[in-house]
Amino acid sequence: MGVAGSGKTVVGRRLAQWLECDFLEGDRRHSPANIAKMQAQIPLDEGDRRQWLLDMQDDIQRAIALRRETVITCSALKRAYRTQLAAPGGVQLVWLDVPPAELERRLSNRLNHYMKLEMLNSQLAAFEPVSAEEAVIRIDGSLPPDAIVADWLRQATQQFPALNLPWWQRLHPESPKRDP
Template sequence: MGVSGSGKSHIGREIARRIGATFIDADDHHSATSIAKMSRGEPLNDGDREGWLVTLSGFYQQHIERHETLVIGCSALKHRYRDLLRRGAPDLKILYLHGNRDTLLARLNTRQTHFFHGESMLDSQLRDLEPPSSEEAFRVDIRLSPSQIVERFLQRIA
């Protein structure tokens, strides 16, 4: 979890590869309306996110029922969003990819094809972000290399 530009997709794919899990990028499951809204630079609200989070929680539940492991790269900005995700996966392990605004903005400015753009959108996510406690998530600084982040998380959940 983390705001846009924190590396959720890259890190999530690598974790999934390393543990033999399926990876889902939560951004691929936003509604067309939400994608259009973000493309116009309009932040999503709780109502926009609710159905999306229910869908993601359902993916966790389906994988648990099939005895499969799933990694989802998802912003999960608020505590109640993470609680909703836990409905499908009560033992959910969360990696919080934390970064300062300057690092995040620099990363976002290098994106060419993603629908999430701009300083105002990042600021909106940073305002909405309710950082998880150390009991709720494992926090890692995104200035570490991707391999260091993955290793630290894998050691933590081992």
């Protein structure tokens, strides 16, 4: 999760490849009307985000029901969104925290995407900082993608020492397998 330009898609794909799991890009869930608004540099409001958030929640619930490890990217700008997305359980949120100057640099170089530099300020204004009560892994998103994946792995294994996921079992074959 993170604002535009934080590297969600690049890192999400890399992480999914490393975990040998599915990858879903949250931007694909935006309606044509929402995409048109963003292309016109009009920030989305709560009403615009409502269906998108429900669709993201459906993706998460489907992955859980099918017992499919899945990396899903989305902005999750507000605490309420993060709470809603993590509600089913079995969800680990990862925040790619990137300094504004780096976000600006990345968005200035971005081609063929509707989220341009002009929309960054609205996303930064809407973003509610992650609190200590939230079970969110914070990663320096200005690191190279492979370093981000390595940092995620380090933090995930420290915070969750006995996960019952295929990637965990590959790394820790000595761990007892538990029924989900």
